Amino acid sequence: MPTSQEQPRRRQSRGERRIAQLLEAAATVFTSTGYTAASTNAIAREAGVSPGTLYQFFPNKEAIAIELGGRLVAEYQAAYGEALAPVDPAIPLEMVVNAIVDQFIDFNCRRPVFFALMHGPDVPGRIAEEHDVLHKTVIDRIQGLLSPFLTDLPAEEITRVAQVCMAVYMAGLELILAREGADREAYVQELKNVLLRYLDPLVGDRLGGTPEQGP
Template identity: 60%
Template sequence: MAQLLDAAASVFCKVGYTAASTNAIAREAGVSPGTLYQFFPNKEAIAVELGERLTHGMREAVGQVLDEANTALPLAEMMDAVIDPLIEFNCQNPVSLALIHGSDVPGRIVEAHDALHAALLARVEVVIAHYAPGLPAEDRVRTAQMAFALFKAGLELVLAHEGAEREAYVAEVKASLYRYLAPIAEAGAGAESVPH
């Protein structure tokens, strides 16, 4: 089953979910389509199983990095402790973006992704509240959404490159987020609102 899921991940990354077929997945796994059908009735079932495993893995990764120990660090160190493992997870699992960006991806995958996204945003809000306790709630929500959007945009660039160029984009993601969050943390440490 793991071999089939790995093959499906490879095929989804190469051609996208929509263009993938069970025959292509079986071929990538080096098995007959009949063998594939012993484990999965169709492409959707494969995607759902893969999506559930990825969501579980990402939920664990987020729980480990957005913990109290990391949020007690200075902002720049916290960002290293959080961003590096999240980028590493996504680099090791590029199929997660392929599944999320598919136009006809099974609804269960989209629902699980949306729930994970909401949980992650809530956790980012808690982290921002730690660094900027005086920041009004509506600003904290907006800041969390913007920081998350910056991370996701940067992540796509990171995944599109390899080697030294990938590392350079990782540094850019961190620098962009730090330059965005540091003034907010400074202003939010007091009772004043962040100037726009």
């Protein structure tokens, strides 16, 4: 027979599995309908449980979104930590851009709910605040990545370059997530091309690119 210590552990394990099941169902619903149109009934139906079971773990839709958002932020932090690691100046600019874009796109394609939840019009305030902090952190990381190769530019201009890169990426990401297969791959390549053509004359041979030639 299970000991008195094993029983609580088993209940806890079942509870964790149920929470994970509900969060994955919520991710599907938020992605397909958006946060505003989603309901706890739709999430419970997607998870294959009764609304009563859902309410045992989450009091409302906002609580589900906040828990899911926190986990997504942690996953995203791990992704950008790897993608925006310091770069060897000998690596060509095209390889750097390709690697960074590929890792960020891979995360967002695997977890489309991140874009749907973090950039929706009516997400809970706590999620919006977390996203604002996350966005600033990513900008800072991009700025730190570029700074050693843009030594002629003042800090505020490097910040501007980082912000433009992020804005271009976000605009491209929305187009990319709306497509699949070869069409999606083509849009990914277009995004890489835009970023490369923007950065190349700024960075030049300091990141393996080719500086613009004078007349």
